[in-house]
Amino acid sequence: MRLDEVWxxxxxxxxxxxxxxxVTAEPGQIVVIEGRNGAGxxxxxxxxxxxxxxxxxxxRDRPPVTGWVPERFPAEQPFTVAQYLAAMARLRGLRAAExxxxxxxxxxxxxxxxxxHVKLPALSKGTAQKVGLAQALLRPPGLLILDEPWEGLDGPTRELVPELVAEVAGAGGSVLVSDHRGETARLPDAVRWTVADGRVSVTVPAAxxxxxxxxxxxxxAAADAVAALRAAGHQVLRVRQREAS
Structure with a gap:
């Protein structure tokens, strides 16, 4: 996905x-968006x-499946959590069993x-944010966009967010994430896009x-092993079957 001379x-x-x-977000790349409040x-x-x-x-080149989690989940909707997620799954094109x-x-x-079975308006901010994360991940996204995803979350779920980010990137998806809490320090290998004075500069971490x-x-067990290695942030160079001796 790339922004081509965007104003x-x-x-x-x-x-x-x-x-x-x-700027361009490559497949498998994690991008942290930085900048002061109000920078854009x-x-x-x-x-x-x-x-x-x-x-x-x-x-250009936005993947067909994009997961979007806004800073504040729009909870003023007359659905229970299960009803809302089921409807979002159908919108994502999933069949009933899926x-x-x-x-x-x-x-x-x-x-x-x-x-x-709790209606969305009755949820706390943190619980509503979890619903936002769930709807974005119902179908594996080629692009996952998280705006302040840690806001209001409990401790275990805050710890889970970097794991979810790594899984999407390990499967070849691009991830864009912003944060003002300092939580993106948990993503040390991410590319940094800094927004200042209306422009975006890019910093690539040293190899x-x-x-x-x-x-x-x-x-x-090969497929599961490859998936686990990629989810952990490792690069799999090749998979070969050893000939029997």
């Missing part, structure tokens, strides 16, 4: 919030998600099982020394 302002005569933004971080994320349209330029499995899996993993480790696993 944006609110209203035809308003000042330009973003100007000449030309949320605007940048909404442009990437397709929530806003550029005044000039274009957003939708049920996805909703059950994410409500359990994010600690929402006890809230399945750390690499080594190659060969692992031997049973053939039946």
């Amino acid at each position: 944006f302002r609110y209203g035809r005569r308003g000042p330009w919030v973003l100007r000449e933004v030309a 971080k949320s605007t940048l994320l909404q442009l990437a998600a397709g929530v806003l349209r550029p005044g000039r330029g274009a957003v 939708a049920t499995a996805a909703v059950d899996g994410w409500t359990e993993r994010l600690g929402l099982a006890a809230y399945r 750390s020394p690499m080594c190659v480790v060969e692992l031997a696993v049973p053939v039946a």
Whole structure:
């Protein structure tokens, strides 16, 4: 996904919030959005998600499945948690059995099982934020966009967010995430996009020394092993079957 010379302002005569933004999020890349309050971080994320349209330029190559978690989940909706997630699963194109499995899996993993039949307006901010995370992940996203995802979350779920980010990136998705709490320190290998004075500068982390480790696993366990290694942030160079001696 790339922003190609994107400009944006609110209203035809308003000042330009973003100007000449030309950045790319590569598959498998984690990008942290930095900048002072009011610099345009949320605007940048909404442009990437397709929530806003550029005044000039274009957003290109956005993956067909994009997960978007706004800073504040829109909880003023007349649905229970289960009803809302089931409806979102259908909108994501999941079949009935797939939708049920996805909703059950994410409500359990994010600690929402006890809230399945609670209406969204009755949720605390942190619990509503978990619902926002769940709906974004019901179908594996090619692009995951998180605007202040740690806000209001309990300790265990805050610890889980970097794991979720690593899983999406390990599966080849791009992840954009902003934060003002200092939680993005948990993503040390992320590329940094800094928003200042309407422009975006890019900082790539220095490459750390690499080594190659060969692992031997049973053939039946190979796919799970590869998935686990990628989810942990490791690069899998190749998979080969050893000839019998």
